[in-house]
Amino acid sequence: MGRKLLLEHINVPGINTFDVYRSKGGYASVEKALKTLSPDDVVEEVKKSGLRGRGGAGFPTGMKWSFLAKPEGVPRYLVCNGDESEPGTFKDRYLMTHIPHLLIEGMIVASYALGANTSYIYLRGEMMPQIRILERAIAEAKNAGFLGNNILGTGYDLELYVQPGGGAYICGEETALLESLEGKRGNPRIKPPFPAIAGLYGCPTVVNNVESIAAVVPIINHGGDEYAKIGIGRSTGTKLISAGGNLKRPGVYEIELGVTVEDFIYGDDYCQGIANGKRLKAVVAGGSSVPILPANLILKTINNEARLMTYESLSDGGFATGTMLGSGGFIAYDEDQCIVRNTWNFARFYHHESCGQCSPCREGTGWMEKVLHRLEFGHGKMSDMDLLVDVSKKIEGNTICPLGDAAAWPVASAIRHFRDEFEWHVTNPSVAITSNYGLAHYADPLPVLEKAEA
Amino acid sequence: MKVTIDNISIEVEAGTTILNAARMIGGDIVPPAMCYYSKLQGSGGKCRTCLVKVSQGSEKDPRPMPKLVASCRTTVMDGMVVQNITSPEVIEARKGVVEMLLINHPLDCPVCDQAGECHLQDLGYEHGAAKTRYEFDRRTFDKIDIGDKIQLHMTRCILCYRCVFTADQITDHRIHGILNRGDHSEISTYIQKAVDNDFSGNVIDVCPVGALTDKTFRFKNRVWFTKPVEAHRDCETEGCCGKVTLWYKGEDVIRVTGRKDEYGEVEEFICNTCRFDKKKTADWVIEGPRKVSNKSVISANHYETLKPLPVVKANPLLQEANKEQFERETRL
Numbered sequence: 147m148g149r150k151l152l153l154e155h156i157n158v159p160g161i162n163t164f165d166v167y168r169s170k171g172g173y174a175s176v177e178k179a180l181k182t183l184s185p186d187d188v189v190e191e192v193k194k195s196g197l198r199g200r201g202g203a204g205f206p207t208g209m210k211w212s213f214l215a216k217p218e219g220v221p222r223y224l225v226c227n228g229d230e231s232e233p234g235t236f237k238d239r240y241l242m243t244h245i246p247h248l249l250i251e252g253m254i255v256a257s258y259a260l261g262a263n264t265s266y267i268y269l270r271g272e273m274m275p276q277i278r279i280l281e282r283a284i285a286e287a288k289n290a291g292f293l294g295n296n297i298l299g300t301g302y303d304l305e306l307y308v309q310p311g312g313g314a315y316i317c318g319e320e321t322a323l324l325e326s327l328e329g330k331r332g333n334p335r336i337k338p339p340f341p342a343i344a345g346l347y348g349c350p351t352v353v354n355n356v357e358s359i360a361a362v363v364p365i366i367n368h369g370g371d372e373y374a375k376i377g378i379g380r381s382t383g384t385k386l387i388s389a390g391g392n393l394k395r396p397g398v399y400e401i402e403l404g405v406t407v408e409d410f411i412y413g414d415d416y417c418q419g420i421a422n423g424k425r426l427k428a429v430v431a432g433g434s435s436v437p438i439l440p441a442n443l444i445l446k447t448i449n450n451e452a453r454l455m456t457y458e459s460l461s462d463g464g465f466a467t468g469t470m471l472g473s474g475g476f477i478a479y480d481e482d483q484c485i486v487r488n489t490w491n492f493a494r495f496y497h498h499e500s501c502g503q504c505s506p507c508r509e510g511t512g513w514m515e516k517v518l519h520r521l522e523f524g525h526g527k528m529s530d531m532d533l534l535v536d537v538s539k540k541i542e543g544n545t546i547c548p549l550g551d552a553a554a555w556p557v558a559s560a561i562r563h564f565r566d567e568f569e570w571h572v573t574n575p576s577v578a579i580t581s582n583y584g585l586a587h588y589a590d591p592l593p594v595l596e597k598a599e600a
Numbered sequence: 601m602k603v604t605i606d607n608i609s610i611e612v613e614a615g616t617t618i619l620n621a622a623r624m625i626g627g628d629i630v631p632p633a634m635c636y637y638s639k640l641q642g643s644g645g646k647c648r649t650c651l652v653k654v655s656q657g658s659e660k661d662p663r664p665m666p667k668l669v670a671s672c673r674t675t676v677m678d679g680m681v682v683q684n685i686t687s688p689e690v691i692e693a694r695k696g697v698v699e700m701l702l703i704n705h706p707l708d709c710p711v712c713d714q715a716g717e718c719h720l721q722d723l724g725y726e727h728g729a730a731k732t733r734y735e736f737d738r739r740t741f742d743k744i745d746i747g748d749k750i751q752l753h754m755t756r757c758i759l760c761y762r763c764v765f766t767a768d769q770i771t772d773h774r775i776h777g778i779l780n781r782g783d784h785s786e787i788s789t790y791i792q793k794a795v796d797n798d799f800s801g802n803v804i805d806v807c808p809v810g811a812l813t814d815k816t817f818r819f820k821n822r823v824w825f826t827k828p829v830e831a832h833r834d835c836e837t838e839g840c841c842g843k844v845t846l847w848y849k850g851e852d853v854i855r856v857t858g859r860k861d862e863y864g865e866v867e868e869f870i871c872n873t874c875r876f877d878k879k880k881t882a883d884w885v886i887e888g889p890r891k892v893s894n895k896s897v898i899s900a901n902h903y904e905t906l907k908p909l910p911v912v913k914a915n916p917l918l919q920e921a922n923k924e925q926f927e928r929e930t931r932l
Contacts (some may be wrong), residue, residue, distance in 0.1 A: 149671065152780055229706050243863075314781065316781075331778065336644075336645035336670065336673045341828075356705070372801065379851070388663065400810050445836060497782060497783070498781075499781075499782070500777070500781070500782040500783070501781055501782065502647050502758070502780075502781055502782045502783060502784070502785035503761075504645070504646050504648050505646070505647050505648055505649075505697055505700045505758065505759075506697055508698040508700075508782060509701065509703050509704060510700055511783075512704075512739075512781070512782070512783045513700075513703060513734060516736045530867050533733060540693070540696030540697070540700065542700070543667045543668065544648055544651060544667075544668060544693050544696065544697065545648070546645060546646070546670075564697060
C-alpha cells in the first residue's frame with residue numbers, strides 16, 4: 147500500500163473537527179508558510195513538487211501560479227473549483243466531507259502564495275451538506291485565528307467564502323465558474339484573456355481543483371523535492387482516484403502515481419477485482435469525458451508494456467490506443483455491460499449539460515445523443531457509426547470551451563474500439579434490446595506488434 | 601502590425617481582430633460572421649463560422665496555434681500568418697458549423713421575411729450540402745408574443761446573442777434574454793412582456809436570421825421585389841441619427857431599416873419612431889437609391905455596377921486573389 151498524504155488521518159474519529167485535525171498536525175503548513183516562507187518561496191516549492199492540476203487537464207500548478215499577473219492596486223483572487231460534476235468522479239466531495247480542514251489549510255497557504263486576501267470555494271449546488279461542513283470548518287478556523295485579519299500575528303489577512311453554484315456541469319469550466327461566481331449566467335468566456343490576467347471581476351485569478359489545493363499542504367509540510375520523489379517522471383505525488391462501476395471494492399483511493407492499472411483493479415490494497423466473479427470488459431480511466439478503452443488496452447499499452455496510473459502512461463498511444471488520467475474517475479465495466487448504452491448515457495449527459503453558447507456543441511451533442519438513442523433501441527443503421535464519428539470530429543476543437551471535446555471523445559473512442567458491438571446492435575436489433583454483446587474479444591491479449599524494420 | 605491573411609499582407613493597428621483585418625482587405629477572404637457585430641461590445645466568438653487557422657502566431661513566436669481560432673475575437677500579432685479559404689481544414693470546419701446551424705433550423709425560407717437578406721441562407725448556399733443528414737424532428741418552441749412591433753420566431757434563432765447585447769448597450773433596459781441551457785436555450789422575456797423601448801426595434805436589424813422580424817412588414821412582400829432608397833429625417837429622439845433605408849413597393853414605404861453595410865451591420869442605430877411610425881414619403885428627405893451589393897438577391901437583374909472594389913483595384917495582389925470571384929460575377 148502506497149504512501150498516504152491527503153487521506154493519512156481519514157479514519158481518525160472526529161477528524162472533521164478543528165481540534166482533532168490540529169492535534170494530528172493540521173495547520174502546520176500554515177504556520178510554516180506564513181512564518182518562515184515568502185509567497186514566492188511557496189510558489190517555488192509547489193513548482194519543485196511537480197504537482198499537476200488534479201481537475202482533469204493536468205496543467206502544472208506551480209506554473210499556473212507563476213503566470214498570475216500582479217499589477218499594483220488590483221486585488222487577486224484564488225478560487226477553488228469544487229464543482230466536481232464529472233460522471234464517475236467523487237473524490238473532491240469525499241475529501242470535503244471527511245476532512246474539510248485539509249482544504250481550508252490548503253486554501254490559506256495557496257492564497258498566501260498568490261497574495262489573495264479574498265478567496266472563494268465554489269461548490270456545486272447539489273453539495274449542500276458539504277457547504278455546511280465547510281462553513282463550519284471555516285468558522286472553527288477563524289475562531290482559532292487561522293482566518294480573518296492578521297493571521298497568527300503575521301499581518302496576513304484572508305477571508306474565505308463558500309459559494310454554491312446552481313448545479314451545472316459547465317460551471318466546472320474555469321471561466322464559466324467565474325461568471326457564475328459573479329452572479330451571471332454560467333457561460334464560458336472566450337479566451338484570451340485568461341483568468342490569470344482578467345478573471346473574477348476582471349482581476350487576476352487562479353482557479354484550482356479541490357485536490358490540487360489540498361495537495362499543497364503535504365508539499366509545504368514535507369518540501370517540494372520530497373513530494374516529487376513520489377511517482378514516476380512528470381507524474382509526481384499521490385492522486386485520489388474515485389473507483390466506481392463493477393468493482394468488488396469501489397471507493398476513493400489515494401494512490402501513488404505509478405501503480406499499474408492491473409494492480410489497481412485486482413490488487414488487494416485497491417479494488418480487489420471485478421464484482422461477482424465477472425470479467426473486465428472496458429474501463430473509463432478518468433471520468434466520463436476521457437476515451438473509453440477495452441480491457442486489453444487498459445491493462446497493456448499497444449507496445450505490450452504494463453499500463454501505469456500516470457498522466458503519461460494512460461495517454462500512451464494518443465487517441466488511437468490511449469486515454470487520459472483526467473480527474474481520476476475510474477469506471478470499470480464488466481462483461482454484462484453494454485457499451486452502446488453507456489455511450490448513449492454519456493452523450494445524454496453532455497447534451498443536457500451543454501451551455502448552448504456555441505453552435506457545434508449546442509447542436510452536435512443533441513444530434514449524437516439522438517443517433518445513439520436510435521442505435522441502442524434497435525433502430526440504428528450501419529451508416530450511423532460513421533455519422534457519429536464525423537459529427538464528433540466537427541465538434542472537437544471547434545468550440546469555446548473543452549465541453550465540446552469532452553462530449554466528442556467518449557463517442558469517438560467507443561466507436562473506435564467497440565465498433566463490432568455497435569454493428570451488432572444494428573444487425574440484431576431485437577436481441578440487442580433484451581441481452582447484450584458480452585465480453586467478445588475485448589479482453590484478448592493484444593497481438594504482438596511486429597518490430598519496426600530498422 | 602503586419603498580418604498576412606491568405607497570402608495577402610496588410611498593416612493594421614495593434615488590437616485589431618483577424619476578422620477586421622480581413623475586412624480591411626475585403627473580397628473572398630473575409631470570414632463569415634453570424635454573431636460578431638462590430639458595434640456591439642462583447643459580441644462574437646459564439647457561432648464559430650469565422651474559424652480560421654493561424655499557421656504562424658507572430659514574428660517572435662512563429663508556432664502555429666493548436667486549434668482553429670474564432671477570427672472575430674482573436675487579435676492580430678505582428679507577423680501573424682492566417683489561413684482562411686486557403687486552408688481545407690478551415691473550410692471543412694466551417695462546413696461542419698453550417699451543418700450544425702441548419703440541423704434544427706426550420707428552413708422555412710419561402711415564408712420567412714428575412715429571406716433574401718439572411719446570412720444563414722447565404723452560408724447555406726455557400727457551404728451547405730443539398731441534403732441533410734439529420735433525421736430527427738427539428739426543435740420547436742412554445743410561441744411567445746413580445747409585443748406589437750417585433751415578431752419572434754424562436755425556431756429560426758441561432759442564438760448569436762446579438763439582440764441581447766443590443767438591448768444591453770443600445771436601449772436603456774433589457775427585458776429579454778436567453779433562458780434555459782443547451783439546445784433548449786431560447787430568447788424570451790421570462791414572464792411574457794412586450795419588448796418596448798425607443799430603440800428596441802434595432803434587434804430586428806442585428807438579427808442575422810429571421811428570428812426577429814418587423815411585424816409591420818410581416819408578409820407584406822419579398823425583399824427582392826422592393827426598392828431600397830436612402831433617406832433621412834430630423835429625428836427628435838435623443839441618440840437617433842435619422843438615417844435610414846426606406847423599402848418601397850410601388851408608391852408605398854413598406855419598411856424602414858437602418859443602413860446596413862456589406863457585412864449586414866448598420867452604420868448607426870435608429871429609433872422606433874423612425875422605424876415603425878414614419879411610413880410616408882413626406883416624412884423623409886430622399887437621398888437617392890441604395891447601392892445593394894451585386895452578390896445580394898435584392899439586386900437580381902441589376903448588374904450594371906459590377907466593378908472591383910476600390911481596395912482591390914489598387915492592389916495587384918488583391919486583384920489576383922479575387923480574380924475568380926470577379927470573373928464569376930462579371931460573367932452574368
